[in-house]
Amino acid sequence: MLSRLREIEQSVHFTFDGASMRAERGDMLATALLAAGVHQVRHSVVSGAPRAPYCLMGVCFECLVTVDGVQNRQACLIEVEGGMTVLSQNGASSLPPRSGPDEGREVL
Amino acid sequence: MQNVDLLVIGGGLVGAAIAWGLARSGVKPLVLDGSDLDLRASRANFALVWVQGKGLHAPHYALWSYSSAKIWPTMAAALYEDSGIDVGLIQNGGFTFALADEELEAIQADMECIASETAAHAPIFEVLDRCQTRERLTHVGPDVVGSVYSPADGHVNALRLFHALHAAMIGRGASYRANHKVDAIRPVADGFIVTGDGFSIMSRKIVLAAGLENERLAPMVGLSCPLKRSKGQVLVTEKCKPFLPCLSPTIRQTDEGGVMIGDSEETDSSSIATSSDITAVLASRAIRVFPSLANLSVVRSWTGFRVKTADGVPIYDRSPRHPSAFLVACHSGVTLAANHALVVAPQISASQLSEELSSFSARRFHAEQIA
Amino acid sequence: MTARVVSKAEDLLPVYDILIVGAGPAGMAAAIEASKAGARVVVLDENPRPGGQIYREITRNRPGERSYLGSDYWKGKPLADLFAECSGDYAAKATVWSIEHTEDGEGKDHHRVGLTVAGVARMIEAAAVVLATGAQERPMSVPGWTLPGVMTAGAAQIALKSSGVVPSAPVVLAGCGPLLYLLASQLADAGGHNITLLDTSQSLLRWEALRHLPGFLGSPYLVKGLGLLLKTKRHIRVVTRVQSLAILGQNTVEGVRFATRLKTEALQAETVLLHQGVVPAINLATAAGCPLMWNERQRAFQPVTDAEGRTPRRGILIAGDSAGIVGAQAAEMGGRIAALAALSDLGLAKSASLIRDLQGRRQRFFQGRDFLDALYSPARAFLVPSDPETIVCRCEEISAGKLREVITLGPPGPNQLKTFIRCGMGPCQGRLCAATVTEIMAAAKGMNPGEIGTYRLRSPVKPVRLAELAALPHAPRALKAVTGRDPVDHQFKEEGHSL
Numbered sequence: 001m002l003s004r005l006r007e008i009e010q011s012v013h014f015t016f017d018g019a020s021m022r023a024e025r026g027d028m029l030a031t032a033l034l035a036a037g038v039h040q041v042r043h044s045v046v047s048g049a050p051r052a053p054y055c056l057m058g059v060c061f062e063c064l065v066t067v068d069g070v071q072n073r074q075a076c077l078i079e080v081e082g083g084m085t086v087l088s089q090n091g092a093s094s095l096p097p098r099s100g101p102d103e104g105r106e107v108l
Numbered sequence: 109m110q111n112v113d114l115l116v117i118g119g120g121l122v123g124a125a126i127a128w129g130l131a132r133s134g135v136k137p138l139v140l141d142g143s144d145l146d147l148r149a150s151r152a153n154f155a156l157v158w159v160q161g162k163g164l165h166a167p168h169y170a171l172w173s174y175s176s177a178k179i180w181p182t183m184a185a186a187l188y189e190d191s192g193i194d195v196g197l198i199q200n201g202g203f204t205f206a207l208a209d210e211e212l213e214a215i216q217a218d219m220e221c222i223a224s225e226t227a228a229h230a231p232i233f234e235v236l237d238r239c240q241t242r243e244r245l246t247h248v249g250p251d252v253v254g255s256v257y258s259p260a261d262g263h264v265n266a267l268r269l270f271h272a273l274h275a276a277m278i279g280r281g282a283s284y285r286a287n288h289k290v291d292a293i294r295p296v297a298d299g300f301i302v303t304g305d306g307f308s309i310m311s312r313k314i315v316l317a318a319g320l321e322n323e324r325l326a327p328m329v330g331l332s333c334p335l336k337r338s339k340g341q342v343l344v345t346e347k348c349k350p351f352l353p354c355l356s357p358t359i360r361q362t363d364e365g366g367v368m369i370g371d372s373e374e375t376d377s378s379s380i381a382t383s384s385d386i387t388a389v390l391a392s393r394a395i396r397v398f399p400s401l402a403n404l405s406v407v408r409s410w411t412g413f414r415v416k417t418a419d420g421v422p423i424y425d426r427s428p429r430h431p432s433a434f435l436v437a438c439h440s441g442v443t444l445a446a447n448h449a450l451v452v453a454p455q456i457s458a459s460q461l462s463e464e465l466s467s468f469s470a471r472r473f474h475a476e477q478i479a
Numbered sequence: 480m481t482a483r484v485v486s487k488a489e490d491l492l493p494v495y496d497i498l499i500v501g502a503g504p505a506g507m508a509a510a511i512e513a514s515k516a517g518a519r520v521v522v523l524d525e526n527p528r529p530g531g532q533i534y535r536e537i538t539r540n541r542p543g544e545r546s547y548l549g550s551d552y553w554k555g556k557p558l559a560d561l562f563a564e565c566s567g568d569y570a571a572k573a574t575v576w577s578i579e580h581t582e583d584g585e586g587k588d589h590h591r592v593g594l595t596v597a598g599v600a601r602m603i604e605a606a607a608v609v610l611a612t613g614a615q616e617r618p619m620s621v622p623g624w625t626l627p628g629v630m631t632a633g634a635a636q637i638a639l640k641s642s643g644v645v646p647s648a649p650v651v652l653a654g655c656g657p658l659l660y661l662l663a664s665q666l667a668d669a670g671g672h673n674i675t676l677l678d679t680s681q682s683l684l685r686w687e688a689l690r691h692l693p694g695f696l697g698s699p700y701l702v703k704g705l706g707l708l709l710k711t712k713r714h715i716r717v718v719t720r721v722q723s724l725a726i727l728g729q730n731t732v733e734g735v736r737f738a739t740r741l742k743t744e745a746l747q748a749e750t751v752l753l754h755q756g757v758v759p760a761i762n763l764a765t766a767a768g769c770p771l772m773w774n775e776r777q778r779a780f781q782p783v784t785d786a787e788g789r790t791p792r793r794g795i796l797i798a799g800d801s802a803g804i805v806g807a808q809a810a811e812m813g814g815r816i817a818a819l820a821a822l823s824d825l826g827l828a829k830s831a832s833l834i835r836d837l838q839g840r841r842q843r844f845f846q847g848r849d850f851l852d853a854l855y856s857p858a859r860a861f862l863v864p865s866d867p868e869t870i871v872c873r874c875e876e877i878s879a880g881k882l883r884e885v886i887t888l889g890p891p892g893p894n895q896l897k898t899f900i901r902c903g904m905g906p907c908q909g910r911l912c913a914a915t916v917t918e919i920m921a922a923a924k925g926m927n928p929g930e931i932g933t934y935r936l937r938s939p940v941k942p943v944r945l946a947e948l949a950a951l952p953h954a955p956r957a958l959k960a961v962t963g964r965d966p967v968d969h970q971f972k973e974e975g976h977s978l
Binding site for chain 3: 001006059070
């Protein structure tokens, strides 16, 4: 949906649904996904329709993805970091959400 | 001037349930409602059909809530027939959770008191300790010291209920006019002249169901409606797949997936704004009950002002001086919707309040004043 | 001096003199002005680097590499440089989700601001708050606008500025407003090809706009606008007077079908970019209790402010596009004016003559605005979707037909509609449907949108995790309100769970 005008200079690697992706350092995640050929990032919560980033400025909440275990993050407001694990979302998220080791216990 | 047989003032859950009930009994009421940004408890409630713990030192209220919960399925079916909207009633029982021993003791004491005051006619309940609670509900956190369970409790989708009542009352021939704030009601020989900005309507009979506005309107027809301030705040999370194993009066998952978290009571705030202090405590207690909520995001929060009478018990009244004027004022407009539509409305239609209802008259407050 | 970059919530001061939300032109300018006077200033912004949307990534981009962004973009550079040198605190990647009125120890007005930085929430206080939250694009609900492959024109421009990426061809730009032409020209300059621009402006409005022509002729927009129009038309196909538009495709955009008065045509497309002007971003202001007014010319709600940006909520000021669309350069002046007004109200500086001077200079950018507003006022067909199937609320997937059906029940306004059918209840909190819901209701009732009103919003205006909220301090008053009992000692253990 988006294509780069120049080659990536400083690569950052992350995964999306297990597939390895490359982005330019400083890219926002939503832009990086679109530029890497990801056409949709989730299925909507109500009807299950495919959705993709729409406004890229934090307004529309269409680019919600799961980042490092935390669901419903706005991909357009997150800068890509090396090693990020990004998952698409299929409708509403399931609970208990995937969390890091002992995260639940610390909250208590 | 327009002439009508029956005017309902207030188009919230209470007014709409009464108006629908009246329309079902053959009267075609005109419902006058306020504006979009008025205080509206009907848009802020927690959507419980709840009996547990209600009516402490007011056994008639405990039993009144229970009877409404019992006929809720009948009403939900009738409402579906009239509106085509399924309000999602589920009555599988509910748990009240305690996060400290004193909390559990206090809940238990109240429940036992209600049982004895109602001569055991209130719904049965069980007091569960920490282990028993965890046996039933594996999701609860270690901070939960115990719970009270009663099988009589339930919940609905209150947004669809509100929509359905409006669709049903209009479908049955009621008329509805929003943005018609009533300024004055003047009793005349054969009814009442109700006036507001740009309108004047003559009605033979009127029902005040105007929520907080009842306090202002009641004296105009020889009634009274003493209220006290009670602000509640609710948080709702992003939607997730059904996971909450049970219903409680402070945490529930809606059938759309969001988790609603309440329930606070501020008596010293008149601002409609939410308070982040309240939010913090609500969030923290919710996570202590169900730790898996921690990573869910709150997507909205709102406040509402309960229509809470001075003693917390509903008022159903008929004016002694102007007997064609009736008043209904209560919180728990969801729980009591079934009684309002199926019991109270027919009595208003027949101009005869039953013995059961007359114990809810606001005369109880005057008796106290005299004493 | 250089701005102190704060990357953790705990590193913020507990109290500031002036707290600024947004690091676009208005926010940066406000920070520069306020810190000159020695006030304790903080700027909170959602993005990783300053610039807002208009000057997105201005601190990283180099003119030699991205000349296609045009000269107006590079005007942000000196401003961003000054901002980097000012003495305030700057928290990037920070989300502000609430503003509440409170009082300081001496009974003076204060504002408690709820924010999240790097996954940790915190409440801090400020004597004055300057909201510089900018604008967002007016929603353009057309059939198929929820399909992957459809974005806003603003989104494409952001992608171009921030990552040097262009939408995949064939590209269709549709709607109205200067940004659409600017983007078309930028895409053409960046080497984009196979671009079609469908202009939905109403032809009648051109006559309406002429009333304001004298003002426009003396304005800085004239030369710019004409040049843009000519350039765009040289490089890309422009179809004017488009009266209807549908985006086609099953799971992604495959094309568009549009109609002018003369013909209907279908085009293949990979990307569709929609735009029909911008409206103030008012969610935070509304939740903070700032009253709104209807701006008929810009056809949008905006917060009520005086000429210096003060709202009727004492200590809350609004600058730039978030107080009514004015454009980047006027926003910059507005930011400085609001900061000076706040300083003066707090007794930190005397600034009346400076304010007057800036207001005089800002006036130049207001000139010609009326012409543009009238010329680019969106056509009714695109404000009120006629096809009942068209989604209006993208989050809850509520269609125009459903809205109209429920409006026949006679609800008093958008907030009751919201309760009945959940429009505006999703995570975007109505940002993408509020304008359309108001327009649909106004059309159905034959009323002015200003009389219809819009959603009442409350904090948090952006989603916040329960764990973050739970970690905030627990006030005894709040504990009492929730548990019904006065907190006893052991309950204070509830305070501050670690995350």
